[in-house]
Amino acid sequence: MDALVSVKLKLRVEPSDAAPETGVLKGVGPDGLVFTVKGIEFRPGMPEVVLTSNKKLKKKIQELWFEISWSTTGTSVPITPSWTGNEMFVTMDTPTVELGSSSDPKSGITLKRMKNAVRAAGQAASVDPHTLMERLLALFPFFNIGQPLGNPWRLADQAATGADCQTIVRYIDALRKMVGCPGKGEVRVVWAKVRTPTKGEESPLGGTDMGGQFHNEIFPESADPMKANWQARLLDGTEPKGGLNKYEACLRFRYPESGPRAVTKYYAGGVGVRANPDEVIRVFHQMVWVDGDKQVGVIHTYWNRP
Numbered sequence: 001m002d003a004l005v006s007v008k009l010k011l012r013v014e015p016s017d018a019a020p021e022t023g024v025l026k027g028v029g030p031d032g033l034v035f036t037v038k039g040i041e042f043r044p045g046m047p048e049v050v051l052t053s054n055k056k057l058k059k060k061i062q063e064l065w066f067e068i069s070w071s072t073t074g075t076s077v078p079i080t081p082s083w084t085g086n087e088m089f090v091t092m093d094t095p096t097v098e099l100g101s102s103s104d105p106k107s108g109i110t111l112k113r114m115k116n117a118v119r120a121a122g123q124a125a126s127v128d129p130h131t132l133m134e135r136l137l138a139l140f141p142f143f144n145i146g147q148p149l150g151n152p153w154r155l156a157d158q159a160a161t162g163a164d165c166q167t168i169v170r171y172i173d174a175l176r177k178m179v180g181c182p183g184k185g186e187v188r189v190v191w192a193k194v195r196t197p198t199k200g201e202e203s204p205l206g207g208t209d210m211g212g213q214f215h216n217e218i219f220p221e222s223a224d225p226m227k228a229n230w231q232a233r234l235l236d237g238t239e240p241k242g243g244l245n246k247y248e249a250c251l252r253f254r255y256p257e258s259g260p261r262a263v264t265k266y267y268a269g270g271v272g273v274r275a276n277p278d279e280v281i282r283v284f285h286q287m288v289w290v291d292g293d294k295q296v297g298v299i300h301t302y303w304n305r306p
Helices: 111-124 129-137 152-157 165-178 277-283
Strands: 006-009 021-028 034-042 049-052 062-073 083-090 184-193 196-204 230-235 248-255 263-268 272-274 286-291 294-301
Touching (some): 006 021, 034 049, 062 111, 083 111, 111 129, 165 184, 184 277, 196 277, 248 277
Antiparallel strands (some): 021 062, 062 083, 184 196, 184 248, 286 294
């Protein structure tokens, strides 16, 4: 977006012994973009012609049928066919997604993924990075803890049923990369320690989380054989009794990446935007003890949920 467009045009002049003619080649594209080259020699075997638009594309993420109507002056016959058309995806910048390989189906640019990303980002109707990320996250106002997806792009086909928080944030990060949105995004998990339940701890996805916080290990002074399997978990707000979680997955997104104007926000999968990990941890109702999958006690209640 907000860039000039260059096109490469291959012309064929017939018959093979046609006399050269000098004239003007002109193309008119969408939104009044004009391509012109003057003094061009039309002759058999002529090379490809490269033309650049007279103005820039709109500053807008969009899927565009880029049709150009062509005409010539100074030639004995009109150009035919008189138009060309190409499917165009207008992104914020060059996509930053990895090219991918057959062994890693989660990455890579494909036609289906590009269509999905440009349509989703285009509907967000903003090219401000933080506003764009907030509106992409708003496509998923809830999470489904029982629906983890290894390939986040599958979420494009099942948005109605949703997915768990880590799938949602991996998906919006994939959308962001596909449309070349500037900024630094990292998928993080936010959890809490039993002794400091209101402090949000932050780790990479797949790193440390709520696991391993057993009652007798944390409180050896009051160890009880009956509590040997009690383990800390976070209780979310899903119905009817809440779901037991190890963490809340977020996309930690910073734009600009550096400098005094840089802003970092946490885009939490299915529960909205927060300013820092201490706010993220309050998306949960309680920290509880569980024995297996059964709640057996409350450690802390998060009263001040935003």
